[in-house]
Amino acid sequence: MAFISLWRKYKFVCLHVVAWVVYMAIGTLNKVSAGKQSIHLLDILLTQLPGIYVFYGNSFLFFKLLSPRKFVWLLIGEVLFFLSYLLFFYFIGDVLSPLLAPSVAIPPLVLKSFVISGFWIFMIYSFFGFGYYFARRSFLNEKEIGRIQLDKLAAEQGKLEAEYAFLRAQINPHFLHNTLNFFYAKSLGYSKELSEGILTLCEIMRYSLSSGEDESGTVLLGKEVEHLHHVIKINQLRFSNRLQVDFEITGDVWAVRIIPLVLITLVENAFKHGELTRKEHPLVFRLEVTEDNNSLCFSIQNKKKNGPKELSHGIGMSNIRQRLSATYKDRYRLNIKDEEEYYAVSLVINYEKNEMEHPPAPDPGVGKSNAGEPTGRISYNQNIN
Template identity: 35%
Template sequence: MSMDFFFAPSFHLPIEFIILFQQFWVFYTAYAFLYFLFLAPKRKKLYSIPLLLICVSGSYSFTLLYVFVYNKLYEPVVFTQQQIIFTVTQVTTQFFIPAIGYFFVVKFFMKQEKVKELEQQKLILQKELLQSENNFLRAQINPHFLYNCLNFFYSETFQQRPDVAEAIMLLSQMMRYSLTDFSATRGLANLEDEIEHIQNVVQLNKFRFSDKIPVSLKIEGNTEHKKIVPMLLMTLVENIFKHADLKDAASKAEITCTIDEKEKKLIFTTVNKKNPVIAGVSQGLGISNIRQRLVLLYNSDKGLQTINEGNLFKVQLTIPYFEPEQTLHK
C-alpha cells in the first residue's frame, strides 16, 4: 500500500489541512513523549506512556477523517483496515523521526544553557567569596589591639561592675568568632560554636536592656560533632533584634534550634511579634540575602519558609548539617 492516496496530486484545501494537522500532531506529541520519558522528573515519567498512545491514536483518527472527507467531498474510494493501519504507521514514523532529531537539538541547547548557568553561579560565588575575603581583611585591622582594649576594660570593670565586665567578655568572644577564618575548617563551622555565638548575641542584647527583652533560645537535640555553613543562622537572630517588637513582655520572641539526626538536618525557627513601625519600611534584605546564599550553596532556597500572619512573623530554615569529615564543596 503506497501513500499516493494520502498525498493526492490535485490540491484540496480540506484535505491539506487534515494532513498538516496530522503532521503537527505526530511531531509535537512525539516530542512530548520523548521529553517526559528522558527529561521530566521521575514522578512524571509515566506521563510518557499515555502521550505515546495519544500520538498513535491521534494519527489514526486523522487518517480516518481524511478517508471520510475524501469520500464525501471528492470521489468514493474504499480503503481496507490494513491499508489504513499501514498509512498510519508510515505517517507516524515519518514525523516521529524528525521529532527525535528536534528533541536532541533541544536537549543539547538545554545542556548548554545549564552549563552557562552553572558557570554564572560559579562566577557569582567566586565574587561573593572574594568580597568576603576583602571584608575579612578589612575587619582584621589590628584585631589584637581591639582584644587588648577589651581585656583591659574587662579587668578594670570586673571588681566594680561585674555585669559590665561580663558584657565586655561576651563582646570580645563575639568579635573573635566573627573574625574566624573558616577556610581553615574547609568552609564549615562547628554547630556548637554557632549556637554559642547566638547565645552570646542574645545574652549581650539582654544586658543592654537590663534583661527585660522577652527572647528565649531553645536547643533540641545533640549539637556535638556536627558542622554547618557559618553565620547563616545569625541573620535570622539579628532580624529579631532589628524588626521585632520586644517591648511587649507578653509576646515573647522565640528561637528554636532542632537537630534531626535521622534526616541529618537542622531546623532553625524564629517567631516574633512584628514592630508595626519598622515592618512598614523594612525591605527584607536579611531574608533576601539568606535566599541568595542558599541558592549558591544548595542550588535551592526551598529550605527557607516565612509565614507573615497578623502581628506575628515566623521564619523556618531547614538545612542539612555535615559530618566532621565532610567539606562544603566536594
C-alpha cells in the same frame, strides 16, 4: 549644532559617503583631463555602482567567512557573489543606463564583452574590499586590546582597593577587640554586669573575625549556638534584662556542620524588628537536629514592633539565600511568614550521610562558654549571671 549631532550619530556612514565622493571626483577629473568634454552625472553614478556593489559585498564575505575553518564556505560565497555581480553589471550596463541616460549609455562593444570587463572590475574592487577589511579588522583589534588593557587596569585597581579594604577590616576589629579586653580587665573591680557585657562582646567579635571554618567553609553547629547565646545575652544586657526570649535546642548540635553566621543573621533580624518585652509574646527560637533523617530545623517567631519601623534593605536575607543556594543547592528550604502583627522564619537543611559527624565531647572551655551549655532549653526572661 545639528550638523555636529548628525555627524556623531552617523559618522561611520558619512565617512564612507565622503570617501566615495572623493573617489568619484578623482575619476571624473581624470576623464576631463583625458579630453572628455561632457561629463554626465548619471554616467558617473551608473558606472560606479557595480564597483560599490563588489566592494561592500566582498567586505561582508571577508568579515563573515575569512578564516581557515570557513575557507570552503568563503570560496563558495565568492563564486555565487561573482555570478550575482555579473547579473547586476549587465542590468546596469544594458538595461538601466539606456533607460535613464541614453546619451551616455555604455558603448555596445563594452556590453558585449561585459564578462571580461566585469571580471576586471570585480578583481579591482575585491582588492579594495580586502584592504578595507584588513584596516577595519586592525582597528577593531587595537580597540579590543585597549579595552582589555583598561579592564585589566580596572581589575588590578579593584584588587588593590579590595586588599586595602580587607587590611583595614582586619586592623580595626583586632584593635577594637584588644581594646575591649583592656576595658574588661579594668572594669572587673567596678561592675560585674559591665565586665560581663564587655567579655561577651569580645567573644562575639572574636567569633565574627575567626569562626573556624574548615576547607568546605563550614563550622560545627555547636559553635554557632554558642555565638547565638552570646548575642542573646548582650542584647539582654542592653535592655536591662527585660527581653522575653525562649530558646529551645534538641538534638546533637556537635553532629553537624553549617555555613557560619546564617542563624545569627536571622536572630539579629528578630531583635531589630521584634517586640520582645511582653511575657505573653516572647521571642521564640527552636533548633532541632534530627539524625534519623539527617536534617536541621531552625525557626524563629516574634511579634512585630508597633510604631515606626527601622529602615531595612533586605540585604541580609538576600545574602543568606545566596549562600545557602551556593552551599546546599536544593537541599534547603527557607520559608518566611510575614503577617501584620507576627513574623516567622523557618530554615530546614537536609544533610547527606557524609556530612553528619560525631566528634568527641568538647573540652571544658571549648564546647562550653560563658553563656552556658549550648543544648537544652533556656528562657532568657530573667537576669543572666
